[in-house]
Amino acid sequence: MSTxxxxxxxxxxxxxxxxxxxxGLLTIAGLISLPFVAGEPDGDKMPDIVRFLGHFHPxxxxxxxxxxxxxxxxxFVALFSRHKPYRSxxxxxxxxxxxxxxxxxxxxxxxxGGFEGSxxxxxxxxxxLAFACAAVLTFIVKxxxxxxxxxxxxxxxxxxxSVGVMTYxxxxxxxxxxxxxxxxxxxxxxxxxxxxxxxxEKTEEIPVKPLEEQIVYADIVQPILNKRCVQCxxxxxxxxxxxxxxxxxLVKGGKEGDGIEPGNAEDSNIVYRTELDEDDEExxxxxxxxxxxxxxxxxxxxxxxxxxxxxxxxxxxxxxxEIREAIGKLDRSISKGGDAGTGDKPKANTPSDELxxxxxxxxxxxxxxxxFESQSTSNLTFTGVSLRKNLTDDLFAKLGSVxxxxxxxxxxxxxxxxxxxxxxASATDLRMIRLSETGITDAAIDTLVKLQKLExxxxxxxxxxxxxxxxxxxxxxxxxxxxxQTDVTPAAIEELQKALPEVEIxxxx
Ligand code: HEC
Numbered sequence: 356m357s358t359x360x361x362x363x364x365x366x367x368x369x370x371x372x373x374x375x376x377x378x379g380l381l382t383i384a385g386l387i388s389l390p391f392v393a394g395e396p397d398g399d400k401m402p403d404i405v406r407f408l409g410h411f412h413p414x415x416x417x418x419x420x421x422x423x424x425x426x427x428x429x430x431f432v433a434l435f436s437r438h439k440p441y442r443s444x445x446x447x448x449x450x451x452x453x454x455x456x457x458x459x460x461x462x463x464x465x466x467x468g469g470f471e472g473s474x475x476x477x478x479x480x481x482x483x484l485a486f487a488c489a490a491v492l493t494f495i496v497k498x499x500x501x502x503x504x505x506x507x508x509x510x511x512x513x514x515x516x517s518v519g520v521m522t523y524x525x526x527x528x529x530x531x532x533x534x535x536x537x538x539x540x541x542x543x544x545x546x547x548x549x550x551x552x553x554x555x556e557k558t559e560e561i562p563v564k565p566l567e568e569q570i571v572y573a574d575i576v577q578p579i580l581n582k583r584c585v586q587c588x589x590x591x592x593x594x595x596x597x598x599x600x601x602x603x604x605l606v607k608g609g610k611e612g613d614g615i616e617p618g619n620a621e622d623s624n625i626v627y628r629t630e631l632d633e634d635d636e637e638x639x640x641x642x643x644x645x646x647x648x649x650x651x652x653x654x655x656x657x658x659x660x661x662x663x664x665x666x667x668x669x670x671x672x673x674x675x676x677e678i679r680e681a682i683g684k685l686d687r688s689i690s691k692g693g694d695a696g697t698g699d700k701p702k703a704n705t706p707s708d709e710l711x712x713x714x715x716x717x718x719x720x721x722x723x724x725x726x727f728e729s730q731s732t733s734n735l736t737f738t739g740v741s742l743r744k745n746l747t748d749d750l751f752a753k754l755g756s757v758x759x760x761x762x763x764x765x766x767x768x769x770x771x772x773x774x775x776x777x778x779x780a781s782a783t784d785l786r787m788i789r790l791s792e793t794g795i796t797d798a799a800i801d802t803l804v805k806l807q808k809l810e811x812x813x814x815x816x817x818x819x820x821x822x823x824x825x826x827x828x829x830x831x832x833x834x835x836x837x838x839x840q841t842d843v844t845p846a847a848i849e850e851l852q853k854a855l856p857e858v859e860i861x862x863x864x
Pocket of ligand 1: 583584585586587588594595596597608609610611612614624625626628629636637639640641644647
């Protein structure tokens with residue numbers, strides 16, 4: 356190839372960088388074909404090395420961001436000062452190489468499973484891919500324009516474009532790890548309005564049951580296990596073939612047999628493993644993970660000694676002072692007295708196995724969307740936020756059998772219509788619903804007025820009208836109503852406020 360160099364046309368002594376260009380183009384082709392050749396991610400089949408390398412993604416991704424910001428500053432300075440353009444191709448090379456590495460580790464993380472069906476994650480995947488390709492292209496253009504006197508225009512345009520794509524991809528990425536509104540979460544309403552966001556929604560406080568009424572397993576023990584152990588011992592990631600995310604699994608145990616021996620704490624494998632010397636290879640949690648606290652272990656041992664019953668409440672068991680103290684130390688709020696707020700106390704009806712199974716089954720279609728409100732209720736909360744526009748009426752209809760259990764539902768920014776809201780007629784315990792930025796109309800309100808427990812309704816950015824919202828005055832428990840960016844007129848809002856003096860109507864004004 357290098358024999359083709361035409362010295363007459365190119366008097367500079369530089370060789371034309373055919374080889375690097377070829378490698379660059381090959382890299383781009385490889386990256387683009389990656390999602391197509393790799394197939395669907397399947398966490399269970401992936402060797403651990405995939406996850407191991409994938410876990411480097413959150414570190415590596417900061418490199419290309421830093422390098423590209425630096426390049427951008429360099430070019431900015433060069434553009435506005437009389438400096439000669441920076442000729443070194445090193446920053447562009449490092450930018451491209453780190454972008455490709457970030458992309459590849461991110462892809463392995465994705466292949467390791469657990470993100471299936473999340474539109475946000477898929478968006479981020481394509482964003483990262485586009486950025487890596489743009490970064491390589493930027494490098495290719497840089498090596499062709501490195502010779503003295505070459506125009507830097509195309510290079511600069513590509514740097515700018517890469518930074519643009521990078522910003523988009525990293526925003527999606529941050530939304531995945533920190534939640535969609537991480538940056539704006541604490542923004543004052545005035546700033547949120549400028550950004551076109553809806554006003555802050557106050558979180559509803561769920562009253563906590565008095566200690567005596569708490570179910571020892573569901574309200575106290577399982578949350579400890581969730582915090583310390585479940586991350587490695589759950590469905591899809593059951594180390595030692597041992598799952599600790601449900602009572603049945605806990606008893607069933609793993610490779611080594613039963614996880615717990617009711618009535619016998621010392622012989623229970625979960626206690627045995629946690630009490631082993633920290634240097635012992637079998638000690639749980641493994642080295643590097645935060646150890647379980649003494650008071651947490653004391654509670655678990657107490658519960659097992661008392662028979663490890665899944666249903667019994669604190670009052671049913673013999674509660675020594677030191678255990679009462681240990682429970683008090685747990686990182687959670689327990690109301691001391693019986694007056695736990697004004698709302699209805701959550702019913703202590705632990706979900707049936709049938710309901711658990713159903714929810715687990717449905718979770719395949721709604722990853723992370725359908726969850727129990729707490730360990731000790733069969734109340735469900737649903738959010739379609741990660742599905743966004745992919746959440747259609749047809750998909751929502753799949754939830755039919757569990758809709759009556761729903762207490763909070765978030766359908767914002769999805770594709771659902773009045774038809775989905777009509778299905779919610781059976782959710783007689785529904786307390787909160789968000790329909791913001793959906794295609795629902797006044798017809799939805801006809802369904803909602805039947806749900807007497809509704810406390811918070813969000814219609815931000817919908818087509819509801821004066822006629823419709825008037826009917827909401829039939830809701831006895833309504834506390835908060837969001838009507839920002841709807842067609843509802845100020846006059847109608849005033850009238851509604853008169854009919855519902857207790858209700859906070861949020862209009863964004
Ligand atoms: C960082 C991941 C991790 C965490 C956190 C963790 N484990 Fe493990 N656990 C493992 C691995 C890996 C194994 C398999 C290797 C072994 O048996 O030592 C295992 C095995 C076990 C076993 C043996 C299961 C069997 O039958 O073979 C028990 C019991 C256990 N863990 C209990 C616990 C308890 C209790 C906690 C919380 C206090 C916990 N683990 C937290 C990774 C973890």
